[in-house]
Structures are given as structure tokens and as C-alpha cells.
Amino acid sequence: MSGRFSFNQATARDWPLPDLVAGCAAAGVRGIGLWREQAREFGLERTAALVGEAGLAVTSLCRGGFFNHPDWYDDNRSAIEEAAIVDAPVLVLVAGGLPAGSRDLDAARAHVGEAIGKLVPHALATGVRLALEPLHPMFCADRCVVSTLDQALDLVEPYPPEAAGVVVDTYHLWWDDRVWDAIARAGAADRIACFQVADWVTPLPAGALLGRALPGDGCVDLRRFRRAVDSAGYDGPVEVEVFSANVWSRPGPEVLDAALRGYRTHVAD
């Protein structure tokens, strides 16, 4: 068995969903993180049935957000519905970058909080918890104006914890000396909706997006993060989510095996 380990399907992007689900079940994995594009492509109800029949639980659906896009409201309404259909308890929100031509970061961040507020009633109605994810500051301009865990906590604070929490992702937060206090704050307020693990390696590739590493292959003290979220009262899944051109070039079963080994050696106690 693999305890709290969950395998995010983005880690083995090109592994067909039925094979990925069978591989996880065979390895004793209990949880799986899904992506909207792949789930829609396979069919939402069909995805839910496949995962459920294999005895797996969906731990999260990625992703809503991108509140700088004109159609953000409709798209996020759809994302919440999709999460409900695949039985994902959590919808991960990536806030989106600055609007084109804007230099007003404060306004963009404030808009994220207001947008979440408009989605909260739908989250409560469906039982899907929104999870705002701070992304590494290198993505601030073009992908996510929410750059620290404290910012994310400030933005969800006006809303009920069962409707709006945060994602703690080691890859995005490892550099921040204030993250330990922020994790304690998040736990005390019952805001930790999702815990994701990836490791940091250099040099960054062009565009910076696909440069993550499997747990243990980089320089992040992953176990310190896992202990910190535990100490803050979080006892949910530990999702390994790695976007990496290098990892994607490897066969799915090998990636799952390496992710499990990295988890056991560098994350779990």
C-alpha cells in the first residue's frame, strides 16, 4: 500500500487513463489527481466509473481559474460541474496572469478574490471545494498573480473554509521563508484543501513550465513540508504532480514507480 500517496495524471501525461488507473490500482495506490482536458476527452461519467471501479479516489481536478480571461465565470462554472461529475472533492484554481497591457498587480489580485466570491455559491451547492493555488513568482506575469501562500489565504479568507481553501505545492513555495508560518495559519483556519509535491531542479527550461522533478531528484526539503502540513492538522492525500518534459519521455509505469519510491524515501516518514 502507499498510504496517502496520490498520483496526479499530469506526471505521466501520455499514459492512457485506463492504463494509468490499472497501474495505480496494481501498485496499491489509492488516489489519483485528474485534469479536465483528459477527463473530458475520455468522458466525464466514464472517467468517474473507471476510477471508482478500480477502487481509487479522485483527490483533485485541475484546473479552474484564469480569472483574467473574459470567459472566466462560465468556464469556472463548468469546471465546478465537471469536478462534481468525476467525484473530485477539490477543484484547483490557477489565478491567471496580468491582463494584457496591465501593470496593476494589486488590481489583478483583488479581482481574484472577487471572482472566487462569485463562485462560492456554486461550490457550496455542489460540494466541490475551491482550492486557490499560489504559483511560483516566476509565473506572476503570465500564469498566476497569486505568488505566496499568505496571499492565497488572504484572498479566500472572506469565504467559508468548506467552499474555499488553498493548495500547498512544494515546487511553488519552497523558496519562501514565511511559508512555515503560512502553513500553520492555513491549517489553523482549515484552509489546506490540497497538498502537492514536486521537486526543483536547474537550469529552468525555456518558458519555465516543464522543469520540475520527481520527489528526491531536486533540492527541496519535501519531508519538512509534509511534516508542516501534518502539524497544521492536514491528514489528506499527498499528490505527486510533476510537469517535466524529461519525465514525460519515460514510460508511465516507470514514472509511477519512481514517484512512489521518491515519495517513500523523501516525503513519508
Next chain:
Amino acid sequence: MSGRFSFNQATARDWPLPDLVAGCAAAGVRGIGLWREQAREFGLERTAALVGEAGLAVTSLCRGGFFNHPDWYDDNRSAIEEAAIVDAPVLVLVAGGLPAGSRDLDAARAHVGEAIGKLVPHALATGVRLALEPLHPMFCADRCVVSTLDQALDLVEPYPPEAAGVVVDTYHLWWDDRVWDAIARAGAADRIACFQVADWVTPLPAGALLGRALPGDGCVDLRRFRRAVDSAGYDGPVEVEVFSANVWSRPGPEVLDAALRGYRTHVAD
């Protein structure tokens, strides 16, 4: 005239120093930022004479630091001496990344503070002010473990302000919602030793180092930064320092002209 504008030579890396100095003087520029490698190559005394005879002031020398290297002490002693010879009032310190194989960011950061302490007597003896530069968190692993202005301020706090200050660089700090308070803190403690300006554009190139933009070509509210350092009591040079493969491919005089225009339009009042 160009007021407080200073032209960092790294912005036009391949412009020979005599031409760069003549170009700055002809444009009414009063300040120039130097790099150790180029100054040594041209000759330190010869560099000082060239710059002085053109009526320019050296505003900073880049760079010491890299305290994770085994020879950091000797190298930084040399850097301080070199700064004194070229009449640079400020030596910029880039802290260096994690030691090879280490995941202990706290220890690496603490070491930076201790290392600066060992250099302070030499700074006081030569009149060269050390300026610790927080770099963008995307450089935390391999280039600079000091990622925020508050961290830099914490690390120099034990030492006299005339010996140890900080660099405020818009490119590295623009994403941080706490930077405005940190700039006020830095000014109140007389720690702003250097103010550098570059703009942020995406996508980042591989390695992330050479992706900056000239003032006004990106998404940073540069004028807000200049007003913030002014409000904090800083009245020193405003150095345009842009590392960019795109900018380096343009002729030096054109780059200086574009930097001046960007400064006047997007930084100065």
C-alpha cells in the same frame, strides 16, 4: 541631462568601455555601473581614469558574493579592493545558491549573514559599501538564496548601514506584495545602497537569466518603485541594468538611447 539615470554596462555588454563611456558622456549621462570582469580586462586604474576624465561617476561595481563557493572570502576581499580602485561606492553582492547536494535553505541564508559580517571590517576600511541583492525566487537554488528584500534587510541588520546595505532591483522584487513595506523599512534604516531598474517580460528563456527588458517594455510598474524608494529617503542613482540576449544584439548607442527614453517615460516623474 539625464538626472539620476545611471547606465549599467551589462545592459550593453559588448559595447567597448571607451565607446560606452564616450556615449554616456555625450548623452549627458552622469553615472555608470561597472562589472568586475570588464573592468579588470580593461585595467582597474585605467577604467577609473577613463570614467573620471569623462566626468562620469561609478555608481556600483558588480559583483561579489557567491558565498557557497569555497574561495568566497578571498574573492570578496579582492572585489572590495577592486571597487575601491575604480571608485565604486557600492559593491553589489549576489549571495549564491544552495551548496551542492544541500536542501538546507535556512543554513545557506544564515551563512550569507555570517559571511557579510566577516567582510564588514574591510568595507569600513576601504569605504566601499556592501549591497546585498535579493534575486528573484527563480534563482534561489542556483544563484541567490536571498529571495526577498525583507530577507536581505534581516541579514544586513547586525552591521552598520555605512558598511552593509541592500539593492532594490525592480526585476527581482516586482511580484512581492510586501515589497512596499520593505522599501519603507530599508529607507528608515538607511539601507538602500543601490536602486536598479529592469522590466519583466515573458516567456522566460532557458536558464531564465537573459530574459529582462528595457524599462517600459514589460509589465512592472517601475515608477511606483522609484517613488517608493524616493519616499523612503533614497536620492541616489537609478541604474538601468538589463541582461537580455535581445538587447545585447543591438548596437550600444541604440541601447543607451532606448534605456534613456524608457527611463524618462516610465521611471522619472
